[in-house]
Amino acid sequence: MTLVPITYKGGIYRHDIIIDLIDDLGGYVVQKHVLAQEVVLQSLVPQEDVELIRRIGKPLGGEVTEAPLVGTEIAVVSPSLEIHHLPHTSCDMAEYLRQAGAKTNMIGLSRGFGKRIANLNIEERDVINEHDCAVYLLGNFETCIEYKMDALRRGITVPIILTGGPDTERLKAITDPPVEGYVGSIGRIGHRMKKQEGEIDHLDTLVEEVSAVLNRRREEIARDPLSVSPPHLRTVLDEKMHISADSTHPTPITVQIAGLRVKVPYETYASEIRALEVDEGVKLSDVAEVLPSRMRNYICLKIRPFSETNIIV
Amino acid sequence: MRALEYFEVECPEEAGAKAYKEIASDILLDLNLVRTIGRLHIYIDPEFPFFLAVGRLRSLPGLVRVRDFANVLGEKGKITLDISTETYLAQLLSILWDSFGRDRVEQPDRFTIEIREDVDTKEIEDLVVYDPSEGIHKDLIYALQWIAPEGFKVRRQSMKDGHFYYVASENTLPEDVISDLVDSRMRLVEAEA
Numbered sequence: 001m002t003l004v005p006i007t008y009k010g011g012i013y014r015h016d017i018i019i020d021l022i023d024d025l026g027g028y029v030v031q032k033h034v035l036a037q038e039v040v041l042q043s044l045v046p047q048e049d050v051e052l053i054r055r056i057g058k059p060l061g062g063e064v065t066e067a068p069l070v071g072t073e074i075a076v077v078s079p080s081l082e083i084h085h086l087p088h089t090s091c092d093m094a095e096y097l098r099q100a101g102a103k104t105n106m107i108g109l110s111r112g113f114g115k116r117i118a119n120l121n122i123e124e125r126d127v128i129n130e131h132d133c134a135v136y137l138l139g140n141f142e143t144c145i146e147y148k149m150d151a152l153r154r155g156i157t158v159p160i161i162l163t164g165g166p167d168t169e170r171l172k173a174i175t176d177p178p179v180e181g182y183v184g185s186i187g188r189i190g191h192r193m194k195k196q197e198g199e200i201d202h203l204d205t206l207v208e209e210v211s212a213v214l215n216r217r218r219e220e221i222a223r224d225p226l227s228v229s230p231p232h233l234r235t236v237l238d239e240k241m242h243i244s245a246d247s248t249h250p251t252p253i254t255v256q257i258a259g260l261r262v263k264v265p266y267e268t269y270a271s272e273i274r275a276l277e278v279d280e281g282v283k284l285s286d287v288a289e290v291l292p293s294r295m296r297n298y299i300c301l302k303i304r305p306f307s308e309t310n311i312i313v
Numbered sequence: 314m315r316a317l318e319y320f321e322v323e324c325p326e327e328a329g330a331k332a333y334k335e336i337a338s339d340i341l342l343d344l345n346l347v348r349t350i351g352r353l354h355i356y357i358d359p360e361f362p363f364f365l366a367v368g369r370l371r372s373l374p375g376l377v378r379v380r381d382f383a384n385v386l387g388e389k390g391k392i393t394l395d396i397s398t399e400t401y402l403a404q405l406l407s408i409l410w411d412s413f414g415r416d417r418v419e420q421p422d423r424f425t426i427e428i429r430e431d432v433d434t435k436e437i438e439d440l441v442v443y444d445p446s447e448g449i450h451k452d453l454i455y456a457l458q459w460i461a462p463e464g465f466k467v468r469r470q471s472m473k474d475g476h477f478y479y480v481a482s483e484n485t486l487p488e489d490v491i492s493d494l495v496d497s498r499m500r501l502v503e504a505e506a
Contacts, residue, residue, distance in 0.1 A: 144462075189336060
């Protein structure tokens with residue numbers, strides 16, 4: 001069964017029908033958002049049942065769209081959180097990635113600006129490395145990007161998608177060693193991106209590029225499959241520990257490509273999570289590592305591959 | 314930007330120059346400075362790196378006096394001000410309170426102020442309420458700091474006789490190089506004036 005990522009957007013009235021339907025079909029609701037009278041469900045559903053969900057959702061005012069980034073957590077890295085970089089570009093790009101289903105975290109570096117003085121500290125490096133990929137939002141000058149990229153990528157182990165003012169070809173030419181993705185012509189600007197040509201078009205390219213990079217990552221993982229799929233582990237964890245019900249976070253359990261971020265304190269809950277029974281006779285600690293996150297005092301779950309555990313849930 | 318008489322961004326990287334021209338236009342529009350700045354030349358060298366902006370201000374609108382927005386009627390022991398627009402009312406009240414004391418200045422309604430004092434009406438009419446040149450320096454430097462790439466913390470700025478310059482870099486700025494650069498760019502700004 002191949003699961004495809006979709007976004008269901010519809011009225012709040014009787015939306016539980018759709019949640020039950022997705023559950024019955026063997027899919028997962030990764031994130032549920034209620035906005036006044038509207039509900040947005042980021043879900044992974046069986047490919048052959050997308051039409052069925054669309055048909056059943058129609059009388060409820062529901063719309064089903066493809067959302068290639070559902071089930072991913074992306075770091076949007078900005079050189080700082082000053083007025084020079086925010087809100088334009090950074091927020092526009094983060095928002096566009098969210099529309100495609102991703103959970104984005106904006107990371108404003110403490111000293112990412114300038115040319116010679118740009119650097120990345122250890123905490124920032126570790127926080128970025130907890131994500132599925134990092135989108136770097138750099139400025140308009142080739143000389144600067146070429147110079148500072150070395151410092152900003154030091155120690156980063158997740159795929160990087162580099163964006164900046166020069167066009168994509170120039171970005172490729174000046175980045176050595178190469179990074180995983182490039183989107184040119186979106187550097188620092190002083191207004192909101194509204195025009196289709198030259199602005200929104202580039203954001204579409206960004207979503208395509210990020211999906212392509214993450215698909216390559218998924219393919220790599222598929223060669224040695226995970227012991228349990230992250231959305232499934234999320235469902236089990238939430239059912240047994242009621243994390244979503246007791247939390248005010250927008251995504252109390254964030255699904256990543258090969259893990260989860262659980263937004264409860266590590267010191268209090270780590271041992272309980274480790275001992276949790278995922279399947280008959282399989283404890284969570286058998287299939288995943290439970291680690292403290294560098295982001296607040298959250299918990300990071302890294303799911304181990306089949307080759308290490310010999311277990312498939 | 315059409316409102317500026319002269320506006321150029323000079324940079325060895327063409328794409329960078331284009332981007333910064335757009336950024337500068339957006340920021341000056343946002344901060345309502347387009348009518349204040351007449352001519353502006355920006356020079357960015359990403360190699361050194363430094364940012365330089367030189368320009369000239371337009372002649373600013375004159376001082377705002379009481380007679381510009383109020384009718385002053387004098388009676389024996391009392392002066393009545395009939396306000397037509399409220400824009401400068403807060404500043405006017407502060408000035409009147411400071412000069413005559415709160416107990417002598419009354420505001421029976423939004424558009425009327427009464428001063429219980431024997432003063433010449435002419436004196437009140439000529440009272441300066443607002444000076445538009447105040448705060449221009451602060452606003453202009455803030456705009457240029459915002460336009461300049463972030464992290465350029467070595468700065469030098471000046472505003473004199475309607476001319477201004479702002480230089481910023483992350484490296485030390487040699488005095489002679491800067492003054493040569495400022496002079497040559499200032500000549501460009503003045504050339505077509």
